[in-house]
């Protein structure tokens with residue numbers, strides 16, 4: 001009896017271990033075995049793709065540019081480890097493909113990419129369902145902690161869930177960086193300018209007059225990109241569901257020279273900010289790229305940030321139809 005019990009316990013323990021590991025890909029909450037000595041663990045942070053890795057390929061799409069990520073590598077045994085990827089500021093209900101792509105010589109890959117287009121499923125390949133906030137996925141791998149964090153050479157990629165997946169167009173990657181390595185600091189500038197509802201802040205005579213609820217507000221974000229251009233993003237808070245908001249930069253102008261004596265050009269500046277945002281009953285957003293530099297937009301450019309009322313015909317001569325109005329990218 002004594003002999004059998006001694007034999008049975010390790011077998012049972014192994015069976016339990018195998019059982020928990022088989023479901024770990026789906027369940028990050030599972031308690032892990034405690035190795036001795038204490039497990040090694042490192043976390044690597046990733047910023048949004050503003051061109052840090054490929055300056056000409058900053059993300060260009062409709063996803064908000066506030067997504068960030070981290071990779072945590074934790075030693076399980078001397079030859080296995082757990083890779084946990086955490087995404088912040090996800091969109092609820094969208095599926096994020098998160099991959100390790102092995103580095104490769106671009107002279108040998110079909111499309112000249114510096115990585116294999118097929119993700120490495122043995123290292124890390126997971127789909128993460130967005131939840132409107134922070135969400136994680138884990139994968140246990142048959143590689144040592146040291147192999148992953150110092151030998152393996154690849155890229156960590158978070159693909160955009162809002163457009164068809166592509167493995168050649170890096171401007172569709174929300175996040176890209178070397179896998180499980182500390183990322184170089186980039187110090188790209190970014191600033192967000194808040195706009196309250198138009199109650200006449202620019203001029204008393206311009207105060208909004210119409211049916212739109214005055215709880216609407218906006219945030220204009222200017223993000224410097226690695227190649228010297230910029231991403232212009234707009235968030236409209238308390239937007240009306242299904243209504244189309246025209247969001248514009250209108251260049252300042254001498255009213256003595258404009259056709260209708262407006263203190264701005266009636267034609268919006270398409271190279272800076274001319275977008276349509278569909279309201280959703282909450283916070284809705286849009287973004288576009290501008291060839292203007294961050295410094296030009298935030299300190300040289302003179303113009304107005306205008307959100308036109310979706311509830312009445314658009315007019316560029318009557319500012320009382322503007323639900324938001326303020327100097328563009330100024331506090």
Ligand SMILES: [Cu+2]
Pocket residue numbers: 246247248250268306308316
């Ligand atoms: Cu306009």
